[in-house]
Amino acid sequence: MRRKIALIGSGFSGMSAAAYAAKHGYEVHVFEKHNQPGGRARQFTTEKGYVFDMGPSWYWMPDIIEGFFTDFGYKTSDFFDLVSLNPQFEMIFNDEKIAIPKSYEDLKNLFNELEVGAGEKFDEFMNAAQFKYQVGMKEFINKPCHSWKEFLSPKIAKSALKLDLLTNFRSYVAKYFDNPKLRVLMEFPVIFLGASPKNIPALYSLMNYGGYALGTHYPMGGFYQLVLAMQKVAESQGATFHFNKTIEKINTKKGKVTSLLINGENHFFDFVIASSDYHHTETLLDENLKNYTKEYWKNKTFAPSCLIYYLGFKEKIANLKHHTLFFENDLDEHIDAIYNHRKWPxxxxxxxxxPSKTDSSVAPSNCENIFLLMPLANDIKDNEELREKYLNIMIGRIEKLTKIENLLSKIEYKRSYCVSDFVQDYNAYGGNAYGLANTLSQTAVLKPKIRNKKISNLFYTGQLTVPGPGVPPSIISGKIVANELHKLKTKYDEEKC
Known part of the structure; x- marks a missing residue:
């Protein structure tokens, strides 16, 4: 008889784990509290035809995402059309705007225009970043991180100095570039990792390669097409999805999960993989069975929360690109507001x-679909008055860029999403949006473990464990945990024989 696995949550890590576990031959059931898959990457459509991706919008590291589909005999092109954006994005400063071109040579020329000799330095930086990407994404990031012994391979040992694990990202960038705008441009990708560049290891220059060199892409129909594609892959392997299902309790006996209380009924499983918020998952256990205490979580550095607005405009907005970063103000001041002062910036x-600049299907004819995101501290006051205040600030700066007045009057759909919504919808610790920050003290073995230390058949996956935040790492996380579960089950079966 096939062993039964319950997957809690259908975010990217949950769908990935479901697909790989089903491929290993398990009977897999995915339980999702919402009425659709995707977790933070859900999508909704308004009555007038605006289609909004609720979460991720940067399609980077396409090779990692493609690798998931290859493992099951598919290609992303079997499910959606992927467009390479040009420009990749635009950065807005006080005195100028900089469009980041798709072509590597054009990007190198841009660096030379902004700083004499910076093009050659860019080559050096990206060559090193490519090395880190190849080693990091193939040798480093795929480890289950039970112990440091996993990293004693000859290749990692030989590459250790080149990986720059002990250098902070800001100092590393400063060795290559003097121009402050170029420094901001190179620091920007690691903001996705949830901490100041001062606290992120230089290893993560691999993000620059995964973004700038491999390009910024967009799946036609929205990022949600990736969600639907991964669901289809998991189902093709035999996984079953159950929606509107809330896990209320993880029942255990003699060091093993026996059942899950789901919508008031007990369901029995041989293994459980939780892709739900790690801290929340542990609240479903008896106190003495948790991996980590309340103090442990309080002392962790979490990636930010954010204020999001989903806006439908009843006319086209000129001079706005698919992706635009508004960096007119000081980066460190905003980061300090998040991590040190814990206040609204x-x-x-x-x-x-x-996305309507690229994809006409996400907005009505002659209309515009705009998603605004402003990083915020976790666990701070969040109300409608504050949300509206910052919407006005952001709209004012878009008006300045586009030279269009009274943009607020052109909004025909508006929905906000903030700290309290992340808590309500995803049980996110402190309302965080991206998981644990990838600081040096929270890297690899120092992250929360993928296995419960006291319950032999309970596993964890997602952005609060290895390898970390982001869509590609979450997909990898699901693969890691499914493989580890299968290895453990195989070992037990062999011992019984």
Missing amino acids: ENPLFYACC
Whole structure:
């Protein structure tokens, strides 16, 4: 008889784990509290035809995502059309705007225009970043991280110095570039990792390669097409999805999960993989069975939360690109507001995504779909008055860029999403949006473990464990945990024989 696995949550890590576990021959059931898959990457459509991706919008590291589909005999092109954006995005500064071209040579020329000799330095930087990407994504990031012994391979040992694990990212970038705009441009990708560049290991220059060199892409129909594609892959392997199902309790006996209380009924499983928020998952256990205490979580550095607005405009907005980063204000001031002062920023940076520039299907004819995102501290006051205040600030800066007045009057759909919504919808610790920050003290073995230390058949996956935040790492996380579960089950079966 096939062993039964329950997957809690259908975010990217959950769908990935479901697909790989089903491929190993298990009977896999995925339980999702919402009425659709995707977790933070859900999508919704308004009555007038605006289609909004609720979460991820940067399609980077396409090779990692493609690798998931290859493992099951598919290609991404079997499910959706992937467009390479040109420009990749635009950065707005006080005195100029910089469009980041698709072509590597054009990007190198841009660096030379901004700083004499910076093109050659860019080559050096990206060559090193490519090496880190190849080693990091193939040798480093795929480890289950039970112990440091996993990293004693000859290749990793030989590459250790080149990986720059002990250098912080800001100092590393400063060795290559003097121009402050170029430094911001190179520091920007690691913001996705949830901490200041001062606290991120230089290893993560691999993000620059995964973004700038491999390109910024967009799946036609929205990022949600990736969600639907991964669901189809998991189902093709035999996984079954159950929606509107809330896990209320993880029942255990003698060091093993026996059943899950789901919508008031007990369901029995041989293994459980939780892709739900790690801290929340542990609240479903008896106190003495948790991996980590309340103090442990309080002392962790979490990636930010954010204020999001989903906006439908009843006319086209000129001079706005698919991705636009508004960096007119000081990066460190905003970061300090998040991590040190834990308050709403006085002079915020923010990001605007306008997918209707690329994809006419996400907005009605002659209309515009805009997603605004402003990083915020976790666990801070969040109300409608504050949300509206910052919407006005962001709209004012878009008006300045586009030279269009009274943009607020052109909005025909508006929905906000903030700290309290992340808590309500995803049980996110402190309302975080991206998981644990990838600081040096929270890297690899120092992250929360993928196995429960006291319950032999309970596993964890997702952005609060290895390898970390982001869509490609979450997909990898699901693969890691499914493989580890299968290895453990195989070992037990062999011992019984």
